[in-house]
Amino acid sequence: MNKTINLLDAAWLPVRYLDGRVAEIGLVQLFADADRIAALADTAPPSLLAEYRLLLAILNRALRRGFGRWDSADLARGYREGLPVAAIHDYLEHWRGVFNLFDPQRPFMQVAALAQDEATRDKAKPWSQISLASSIGNSPVLFDHSIDSQPSAIPAAEALRHLLGFLQFTPGGLVKTLRDSDKAGPLANTAASLPVGQTLAQTLLLALHPSGPDDDLPAWEKPQPTIAQLRAEPTLASGHNDRYTRLSRAVLLLPEPDGVTVRQLRFAAGLALADNEQAPDAMASYRMGVNNMVRLSFGEGRAFWRDLGALLPPNPADDKAHSLAAATLGWARHLQHRLGQTEPLSVMILGLSSNQAKLERWRAERFELPQRVLEQAEGAEEVRGKLREAEELYSKLRLVMAGMLAAVMPDPGHKDTRGRARAQLDAGPAPAAYFSALESRWPQLLERIGAEALEHADAYWRDALRRAAKLAWDAACRQLGGNAAALKALALAEPGYLALIRPLTQASTQEENNHV
DSSP, rough: OOSSHHHHHTTOOOEEEETTTTEEEOOOHHHHTTTTTEEEESHHHHHHHHHHHHHHHHHHHHHHHSSOOHHHHHHEEEEEEHOHHHHHHHHHHGGGGGBTOEEESSTTTOOGGGGTTTTTTTTTTEEEOOOTSOOOTTOOOOOOOTTTHHHHHHHHHHHHHEEEEEEEHHOOOOEEEEEEEEEOOOOEEEEEEEOSSSSSHHHHHHHOOOOOOTTOOGGGGGGOOHHHHSSSSBBBSSSSHHHHHOSSEEEEEEEEHHHHHHHHEEEEEEOOOOOOOOOTTTOOOEEEEESSEEOOOOTTTBBBGGGGGGOOOOOOOOSSOOEEEOHHHHEEEEEEEEHHHOOOEEEEEEEEEEEEEEEEEEEEHHHHHHHHHHOOOHHHHHHHHHHHHHHHHHHHHHHHHHHHHHHSSSSTHHHHHHHHHHHHHSSSSSSHHHHHHHHHHHHHHHHHHHHHOHHHHHHHHHHHHHEEEEEEEHHHHHHHHHHHHHHHHHHHHHHHHHHHHHGGGSSOOHHHHHHH
């Protein structure tokens, strides 16, 4: 790597090959090897998803340049025969000049104007400003103990990967440069859905968005943003390429004298993305909230499988939609149908959640979704029914267990006491014991529903619910203690618990014997 660091040739994207080898490579080699690469190998979910979105925008524009508009037949041919590497390389070579990371006029995914504007030219921030895993300013410190005034230098490739994830997932909030505050990135507080194939080439084709309107350009095909544009009001996305590469913050990386590391950067408000309820992000799914649809995100103590129903087709019998699946899942299903594939669709759920601009957690989870639950409303409704059974049983069990805990507290009948008991239960091991036990059984349940073995699925799930309830009950009893008051509270509450699990004892003897 030299001072120009052209991303077509420089090693910067981590990938995992089918033979297990992990390497960093440039864009030209990545697309040439796409049939031999299993997946991207970044370990940070926000950066990983942002890198996939970058590649999808490149592939979309390369196909548009090489073939005009295309349809599912073209994608199916690419899935069977491999990506049109010559067309992709032609596109990359045509735009080679804009893939220079430190170009003074057109730095890749950055804003050159920050070097000249009086509000930013003499101000530098540590690179951790764009690292979602690092502390900055007054953010809480857990593992990262870096100091803003004395940042360490990191490889330029790593800085770029941080930047890509930051632009997509940054929460809205104060910026105080060019504008007081700024809108959030396209995927802020989102659990995004990415269909996954056996190779990188298959993944890109499964998740690829339609060619789109003529003005839907990625950031590198547009003129460099001006300071006036950075100060302007938020604008709607022109399409998926715009969303996938939106410069939601203005950043300019400052190379160290060695030309290959970064210690500081310039930072300001970016090209704010306006909300558009009529054009949601292609990777975002929605479920019904209290009053309207809300994006699926990652909640504290809540595994994503509990919201998996939102990824499935709606029930046509419902007058009102209660969920909206990510468009990427529909595109992947359509391609699989065109290819005649019947195997489950592998879906990766990645993202980061925040609260009041404070980043709280990120995750990456993977599910195998049978075709029957993705394409048939009946199969999807069976999955939703099993999810409802799990939530309803725990809701009833929670009332019994919280009442038991309240019984050993002073003034057990008071509403404040019951509230403290519920909070104590929720902070204890019972919820995790219940839902983690069900999570371990979930893949097998999906297999049974996908194979239309519905009687076996029902028996299997009743057995799973009964065992999970027993684990939660035992955890709550341990939390209760063992003195006389605790034993009395247990005796009073146990009939309620037994009444809840009695209908579940019809699980088959085979499931009982085979469960490990």
